[in-house]
Amino acid sequence: MTDKQTVKFGDICREVKLTTKDPIADGYERYIGLEHLDSGSLKIKRWGMIAEDNPSFTRVFKKGHILFGKRRPYLKKAAIAEFDGICSGDIIVMDPIQNRMLPSVFHLIFKNRKFWDFAVKTSSGSLSPRTKFSSLREFELPLVNLSDQATIADISAKLSEVDNGLADMLSSSRYFIDSFIDNYVVSQIKNAKAGEYQDSKYGRIPSGWEIYELKDVCELIIDCKNRTPSFYKEGIPVIRTSNIREGKIVWDEMKFTDEKDYKIWTERGEPQFGDVIITREAPIGEVCLVPQNTKLCMGQRMMLFRPNKTLVTSEFLRCICLSKFFQRQLLTLANGSTVGHVRVGELKKAKVILPGFELQRSLSNAFHELEMNHEILLQKSQNLLSVFEQIA
Known part of the structure; x- marks a missing residue:
């Protein structure tokens, strides 16, 4: 029978607080920001070059360390460093205590939803909630002896091969979804014959498509109130920035308000189907x-x-808002930062490109099929995550 004891996260892991004042002189070439970490994946696939970007980061990490995104922990960003470098101050650098837990078993903690739930629970701040290591160290988990850990590590290694394959497929699937409308337009222009395209100040577009400002294809554009309604355990759902991901509503951690506040917050218009x-x-x-x-x-x-509805369907307007063409405009309006602020008046002038209704419906249906296939991959990934949790 496997012996288990309950320990705290701080008993098996330490926070690494190495810094550098001159990373290039100290031999570091690459840096990691939160934007380089993928939600739910322990593999680092992107990074920046210090010599090219000159980041202001001073925090040092070494190969084998865990890089944990402490800002907005509901995004579940953590990864295993495969090289030495420097990272953002919004990343906690962690290292397992070797004589307590094998590294490959330690990594399983970051596939455990209970750990992430704890990280979210201990975070604070409304705009960009952050957790901290002093809070995470209190998370309790079972610990088996090193001999049993070796068996778990062997099983984990085999499961990780499958997990990495799924992660690659999910990444490719997400990229294809995000660039679907853009790639369609580009392919139509690339293969178009004379008379099958038209020139605009934004470049060539297929014949039959039109470019509008956002305000001209909407009956109504409503900005939210600049404050938060009162929250209650039940009532009317309050959709916040953390409740929208990858084109859909995330119902986890949903907050609720009452009828009184709802009427005040929807004076400009009630959200409709x-x-x-x-x-x-x-x-x-x-x-x-x-x-x-x-x-x-x-x-x-x-x-x-x-x-x-005389110009655009709801489904296609969502597709356009998710397109890289539209998203690039948002980043420009926010001065290149995803945490920046977009002024409502400027957003109303954002450009959208629309075909006729028949093609809108066809493209929306194809987009939906891509999303459904992505959901199937996500479910397979979640099922595998449950297996990881069972062996941890």
Whole structure:
């Protein structure tokens, strides 16, 4: 029978606080920011070059350390460093205590939803909630002896091969979804014959497509109130920036308000089925549709677009808002930062490109199929995560 004892996270892990004043002179070439960490993946696939970007980071990490994103922990960003470098101050550098837990078993903690739930619970701040190591160190977990850990590590290594394969497929799937509309337009122009395209000040577009300002394709554009309604254990859902991810509503950690505040917060208009909701700050550009038979109240830093049904369908307006063409405009308006602020007046002037209704519906249906296939991959990944949790 496997012996287990309950320990705290701080008993098996330490926070690394190495710094450098001159990273290049100290031999470091690469840096990691939060934008380089992928949600749910322990593998680092991107990084920046210190000599090219001259980041202000001073925190040092070494190969084998865990880089944990402490800002907005609900994004579940943590990764294993495969090289030495420097990182953002919004990343906690961690190292397992070797005589207590094998590194490969320690890594399983970052696949445990209970750990992430604890990180979210211990975070503070409304705009960009952050947790800290002094809070995380109190998380309790079972610890088996080193001999049993070796068996767990062997099983984990085999499961990780499958997990890495799924992660690569999810990454490719997400990229294809995000660039679907853009790639379609580019392919149409690339293969177009004379008369099948038209020139605009934004470049060539397919014949039959038109470029509008956002305000001209919406019946209504509503900015949220600049404060938060009162929260209660139940009532009317308050959709916040943390409740929209990858084109859909995330119901986890949803807050609720009462009928009184709802009426105040929806004086400019009540969200209706088919309205597009978009985050305009921290982070910018997360998009979803208001579901059918669902009463919602918008929290801070949100905007609502009600499509003009004579020009655009709800589904295609969501697709356009998720496109790289539209998202690049948002980043420009926010001075290149996903945590920046977009002014409502400027956003109304953002450009959208629309085909006729028949093609809108066809492209929206294809987009939906891509999302459904992505959901299947996500479910497989979640099922594998449950297996990781069982062996941890």
